[in-house]
Amino acid sequence: MAKPIKQQSAKEFYDDVDSICLTGLTQSLNKDTHVYDLQIMDKKWINTYEFYPTEDLTSTAICLIGISRANVDPSVLGMNLQETLESMYELAKKRDYPGGFGLVVWANAVCGGVDFNTLKERCGIAIDDIAKHVQALTTMETSWLASGLAHELKRSDDPSIRELLDATISELLDSRYQAQHQIVTHAGDAAESGHGLRRWIANFADQVYTIQALAFHALLTGDDNSAKVSTDLASRMVVLQGDKGQWWWHYDSKRGGSPQPYSVYSVHQHGMAPMALRACEKAGGKSFEEAVVMSRSWMDDNELGVNMVDHETPTLWRSIEYDQGKLGDMTRKAKSLFGLAGDQSRSAPPALRVNYETRPYEWAWCIYTGAIERGIDSTSHIV
Structure with a gap:
């Protein structure tokens, strides 16, 4: 019987799940489209577009980032790297999702793709006014762009990329970060109606990608403020x-705390939180070792006592979520939106269930983080 995850070293954990992730990355790559547009939903394989119109683009970019960071030979997964890069460019233009462009920039840079100006043209993206451009993005998307530009700057050392990066970081520091509570907002002043309505109610992805992006910026440029805010954000999350x-x-x-704690996502526990906290540490932040160990241990020591690592399927199941019905969902979300929920992070857990879903990026961030935790070198990556 395997040791509980809390008793496993980082190496033991990621060694154990590597085969799951590589199998998932092989099965979710569509051999006809050359992109990651297949996923598990309710334990069955479907096309991501059935539920998430831009998931194929974002997952493809993240998968390329993870595969590159883990030094996985794409051919082992049945991938022709050049075909997938070309298909990603075409997909970016087709989806017309400006928020996902940062991930495309990141993937393109670490995979040795086309130059930045050619990339913009291929993807149908114009960034004539960077300040205006980022104001319309969510904080997660702004952080994706910052991380993408940081890796492009590492690759090209182009002063014009540095200008775009600094402007994007300024949006995160000056507009999104709320120093009183050490939390970033979900969106900026110019966000579209849906995101603008819940501007103050941010999600964990907004927080964690900002921590990571600011750490990347600090490591590349030596910016002390980026390092400080990255550490402050990370410390508050802990x-x-x-x-x-x-x-x-x-x-x-605006008020602090967590008005809606669930869903709790596996990818945050084994991937996104550890990778961001390690980047923050490398940029000069304090040690977050205990938080990282606890993060992983949730995978089999959680509210439901379920092991989210499924070797039989095989996969990493997506989340533990509310099980309260439509009326309960609507009531809870309304209270959160209007600031009536208060901090629920220390409240007794409500009725919960496992969400038996996995999207491709889950496996990708897992191998990305595993590479960092095991000290696997990669010259094209900042961390």
Whole structure:
């Protein structure tokens, strides 16, 4: 019988799940489209477009980033790297999703793709006014762009990329970061109606990608403020971390706390939180070792006592979510939106269930993080 995850070293954990992730990355690559547009939903394989119109683009970019960072030979997964890069460019233009462009920039840079100006042209993206451009993005998307530009700057050392990067970082520091509660907002002033309505109710992805992007910027440029805010954000997330290592889903950047803690996502536990905290540490932040260990341990020591690592399927199941019905969902979300929920992060867990879903990026961020935790070198990556 395998040791509980809390008793495993980082190497033991990621060695154990590597085969799951590589199998998932092989099966979710569509051999006809050459992109990652297949996923598991309710334990069955479907096309991502059935539920998530831009998931194929974002997952393809993240998968390329993860595969590159883990030094996985794409051919082992049945991938022709050049075909997938070309297909990603075409898909970016087809989906017309400006928010996902940062991930495309990142993937393109670490995979040795086309130059930045050619990339913009191929993807149908114009960034004539960077300040205006980022104001319309969510904080997660702005952070993706910052991380993408950081890796492009590492690759090209182009002063014009540095200008774009600094402007994007300024949006995160000056507009999104709320120093009073050490939380970033979900969106900026110019966000579209849906995101603008819940501007103050941010999610964990907004927080964690900002921590990572600011750390990348600090490492590349030596910017002390980026390093400080990255550390402050990370420290606040750790203060709010659940007693089983959970990273809660929603955060109130105006009032503080977590008005809607669930869903708790596996990819945050084994991938996104550890990778961001390690980047923060490398940029000069304090050690977050205990938080990282607790984060992983949730995978089999959680609210439901379920092992989210499934060797039989094989996969890493997506999340533990509310099981309260439509009326309960609507009531909970309304209270959160209007600031009536208060901080629920220390409240007794409600009715919960496992969400038996996996999207391709889950496996990718897992191998990305595993590469960092095991000290696998990669010259094209910042961390």
